[in-house]
Amino acid sequence: MTAKKHISISLFGALKEDLGGKSQMQFQLTEGTTSISVKELLETLVLLYPEVKYLPVCKVAANLDVVTDDSMIKAGDELVLMPPFAGG
Amino acid sequence: MERLIEIVDGSPLDLMTYHTFLQHVESGATTTFLGSVRDKNEGKSVSLLRFEAYEALAIKEMRRLADEAAAKWAIHKLVMVHATGDKVLGDPVVFIGVSTKHRAAAFEACRFLIDELKKQVPIWKKEFYANGSSWINAHP
Numbered sequence: 001m002t003a004k005k006h007i008s009i010s011l012f013g014a015l016k017e018d019l020g021g022k023s024q025m026q027f028q029l030t031e032g033t034t035s036i037s038v039k040e041l042l043e044t045l046v047l048l049y050p051e052v053k054y055l056p057v058c059k060v061a062a063n064l065d066v067v068t069d070d071s072m073i074k075a076g077d078e079l080v081l082m083p084p085f086a087g088g
Numbered sequence: 089m090e091r092l093i094e095i096v097d098g099s100p101l102d103l104m105t106y107h108t109f110l111q112h113v114e115s116g117a118t119t120t121f122l123g124s125v126r127d128k129n130e131g132k133s134v135s136l137l138r139f140e141a142y143e144a145l146a147i148k149e150m151r152r153l154a155d156e157a158a159a160k161w162a163i164h165k166l167v168m169v170h171a172t173g174d175k176v177l178g179d180p181v182v183f184i185g186v187s188t189k190h191r192a193a194a195f196e197a198c199r200f201l202i203d204e205l206k207k208q209v210p211i212w213k214k215e216f217y218a219n220g221s222s223w224i225n226a227h228p
Binding site: 010013014017059061066083084086088 | 123139140141142144145146148170181182202205206207208209210211212213214223224225
């Protein structure tokens with residue numbers, strides 16, 4: 001079985017809309033790596049999509065927990081990118 | 089403490105059910121907060137609000153806030169409900185309610201729950217106007 005080399009990312013709200021309207025995207029890990037920190041992943045996405053204004057301020061959830069910048073995300077993990085909350 | 093916590097997708101909020109749920113023989117006070125769609129925001133005329141939630145985490149966070157409130161105040165019954173989907177002017181979108189022995193705790197807990205819901209629960213809203221739309225990125 002081939003090892004997964006990508007991270008699945010679910011998108012909500014303005015981020016979903018600004019990243020093409022799809023509720024999911026995949027982040028390909030660099031060849032030879034199996035994990036990446038949340039900070040590195042967000043920095044890479046900001047470079048790839050500089051026009052998406054909520055990327056630098058979004059919160060990230062993994063496995064139903066909000067995670068911090070230094071959390072490590074492994075290939076096969078499912079992430080959720082969340083723009084600033086606005087309930088109520 | 090008994091609690092009713094849910095995200096209601098599409099259908100109207102059942103306010104009567106929430107009020108009935110909050111009744112408790114040891115509670116002398118029930119405080120509720122109802123948030124509705126209003127017609128203007130920052131000078132723009134609003135015609136519709138579209139709400140979206142990351143439901144699994146939203147429910148988890150609302151339960152956590154309910155636990156925090158229960159640790160601070162002696163609450164008998166608690167309701168936290170938020171709508172998702174499209175809502176027109178006047179539609180209820182969020183209902184918070186608590187029942188306690190006396191009114192001070194009920195007011196304080198209700199205020200705490202709605203304020204923290206706005207900050208900590210993954211729910212988003214998009215405003216629609218006569219000419220365009222925009223996602224709201226703050227929780228005033």
